[in-house]
Amino acid sequence: MASTQTGTDQAHGAAEAGHASAAGMPQLEFSTFPNQVFWLLVTLAVIYFILSRVALPRIAAVLSERQGTITHDLAAAEELKRKAEDAREAHDKALADARAEAHRIVEGAKAAMQADLDDATARADAEIAARVAESERAIAGIRAGAVENAGLVAREVTQEIIFALTGHPADGRTVSAAVNARMKG
Amino acid sequence: MSNIFFWAMMVLVIVSGALFAPEHAGLAIHPMDQFEVRPLFGHGDIGVFTPTNVTLWMALAVLGVIGLLVLGTRRRSVVPGRAQSVAELVYGFVYRMVEDVAGKDAVKFFPYIMTLFLFILFANVLGLIPMSFTTTSHIAVTAVLAALVFVTVTVVGFVKNGAGFLGLFWVSSAPLPLRPVLAVIELISYFVRPVSHSIRLAGNVMAGHAVLKVFAGFAGALGVFAFLPVFAITAVYALEVLVAFIQAYVFTILTCVYLKDALHPSH
Incomplete structure (x- = not known):
């Protein structure tokens, strides 16, 4: 509609007058449509070309490379973790072996000591x-001696x-038999 | 701290309003002048190939796309820098949108949808620079964008599904007597799509920019109290930044939705 220009430029003034007929909306100035459509199509074609040829493949490559790096690093971390696990297991096993060995040695020593002790x-x-048997033998001998002496x-x-009572010496054999019979009883 | 900053700005605005107040305060509101298509050189008629401000700002949008997506990623770092992060963010954002909304088999249309998204985004954002020209505020531009989507979707629909694409209009889940009625409604809504698709974008952008200009005109008329419209402009400008992104997003996601209809027309 009303222009800020003060009519110094004739052509511009004419353009302004044209706008007035379009209800003040440059959007409805149909004479500019072919121009806008042409430049829009050029612009879209250029952007599409840049994107599909350069930008998008590059970004896709960067993203997949990053994904690959991450996957690779994760795999490496997994591998290292597995190695650490193995090392820990080996350590545990060595420890258990040493413990078993020590136990075995202790048991062996204990058994040897027990055997010595038993022996x-x-x-x-x-x-x-032997001593008891010997002593018993000695006691038996002493006892036999004592019985014999007692018999004598x-x-x-x-x-x-008998001599004192009868005045006759007694018969030795008879006396022996009588004493033996008594002592047995 | 931010409080001090706020009051300093307030004082600055009021003082500058007092200093630079026009001697002949008056309403000089020309909200639509900013949308005028002018030749870049001279004042001749506008032919098809005349370089105009449309050409300039579309070229700047192309440069913006190149700057972000080509120069920003030129180092191809595994650990991205700032520009590359943003480029990858935009890439991932649109890629996921295409994949989630339109389906896996729509991925081959990704460069096409990315082109639309980036063009609209850069045109909207560049249009927010004061004194600039907003190409997406023109119905001619958005209509071509929407028509491209409409034609693509329709052609893809028929090529992929043959006559089965017409099943899009035949709502098989509705009771049989209702289906012809629904078919008419679906058909009308299908052909209204490009209209709403284009006018939504141009209308939003144009309205926001016009509001900014109207408030700017008030600022010229109010003299010392110009700080009031200036604050309003600041608020509307923030809203417009939001709108610039949201409209690019809305246009793109609707494109994906339409594409999904073309690839999988059954409801």
Whole structure:
């Protein structure tokens, strides 16, 4: 509609007058449509060309490369984690082995000591038994001696008693038989 | 801190309003002048191939696309810099949109949809520069964009599905007597699509820019109190930045929705 221009330019003034007929909306100035459409199509074609030839493949490549890098790094991290796990397992195994070995040695020592102890005990028992047997033998000998002596004493005493009572020496064989019979009873 | 900044700006605005207030305060509101198509050189008639401000700002949009997507990614770093991050963000954003909305088999249309999105986005954002020209505020431009989508979708629909594409208009889930009625409604809505598709974009952009100019005209008329419209302009400008992105997004996602209809016409 009304122009800010003060009519210094004749052609521009004419253009302004043209706008007035288009209800003040340059959007409805149909004479400019072919121009706008032409430049729009050129612009779209240029942008499409740039995007499809340069920009989009490049960005897609960068994105897939990043994805690849991430995947690769993750795989590497997984691998390292697995290695650490293996190392830990090996360490655990070594520890368990050492522990078992120590246990085995302790058991062996214990068993050897037990065997020594058993051996010593057995020998001591045997010695004790031998000594006991010997002592018993000695006691039996002493006892037999004592019985024999008692028999002797009894016979002599009996003969002396008989001699003192009867005035006759007693028959040795009869006395012996009588004493033996008594002592058995 | 931000409080101090706010008051400093306030004082600056009021002082400059007092200093630069026009001697002949008056309403000089020409909100539509900014949309005028002018030849870049001279004042001749506008032919088909005349370089105009349309040419200039579309070329700047192309340069913006090159700057972001080509120069921004020239190092191809695995760990991206700032420009490359933004480029990858836009790429991923549109790619996911195409994949999620239109389906996996629509991915081959991704460069085409990306072209539309980037052109509209850069045209909208560049148009927010003061004194610039907004190419997407012109119905001629958005109508061509929408018509391209409409023709593409229709052709793809028939090529992919043959006559089966007409199943888009035959709502098989509705009761049988209703289907012819629904078919008429669906058919009308199908042909209204490019109209709403184009007018939505141009209308939003044009309205916002015109509002900015109207407030600017108030600022010229109010003298010392010009700071009031200036604040309003600031608020509307922020809204317009939002609209610039949202309209690019809306145009693109609707394109994806239409494309989904063409590829999978069954409801």
